[in-house]
Amino acid sequence: MFMRLNDAKPLLPMAREIAGLASEAWSESYNLRDQRAEICIVDRQTGEVVPIALLTRDCSYDDRRLMMKAPLLIRALLTLLDAAFAEIRKLKPPEDPRGAEPRQEKSDEPNYAANCAMMCKEPAFRRFLFEEKELPAMDEDNVVAKHVRYLLKVDSRSHINTDANARKLWLKLRAEFESWMKEVV
Structure with missing residues (x-):
């Protein structure tokens, strides 16, 4: 009934592809x-x-x-797996290869750019972009990221954290996706 972790890990990319x-x-x-x-x-x-x-x-x-x-x-x-990994990343600071102390986050602001990057990998979000926002048929990470940057009118998704207009556009796009998900499911 249960699968070993080493057997499950290689199947994750196929599960993501098929789910989409x-x-x-x-x-x-x-x-x-x-x-x-x-x-x-x-x-x-x-x-x-x-x-x-x-x-x-x-x-x-x-x-x-x-x-x-x-x-x-x-x-x-x-979706649960992605959310769990996001929470783990928040709790566990990245290790410095030089052995220095992990750096502390300076801001309590949400990291919208990271949220955007994670959502761009979700099959459902990609489908939403394809069906509702004219994403080209190619389903490659760089094409999805480029299209989202185009929609948000930024050169880099990191601007979502620093540019109020980009953040507003991201929050609107995310809300549209969440509304679309309620209709689809």
């Missing part, structure tokens, strides 16, 4: 004509319900639940 590509939500349906249970998605282009998997009678209720919720659960786990 898989259909948002699956539903269970029963095909009366063929008399079989199916897992379906809604085609975003046509609105038609399309079967993507057939369920046999031997498929248990718990296995069906897991299959139905797989896209949502994977995205939730990746």
Whole structure:
């Protein structure tokens, strides 16, 4: 039931990639004509319900639940993982390779630039940018970062922490994303 950490670590990039590509939500349906249970998605282009998997009678209720919720659960786990790592980074100052004392943060202000950088790696945020903010189809880190800098009218995401206008644009973009997420999920 449990996986060893060394076995799980190499799978993280694949989980992130698949979570960003898989259909948002699956539903269970029963095909009366063929008399079989199916897992379906809604085609975003046509609105038609399309079967993507057939369920046999031997498929248990718990296995069906897991299959139905797989896209949502994977995205939730990746979001929790990113949040946990962000909290760990806040608590653990970076080590100086020369052995000097870790530097203390000088400001209690939130690090919006770091928040932006982390969100740019999230598959859901990338999808939001693609669907709502004309992000080019290439899903590379530098393309996403460049597009966000363009939207925020800055040369560097670090300006979000120092430029009030850039910070305002970032907070607005983040709020739009959060609103979009509520509609999508």
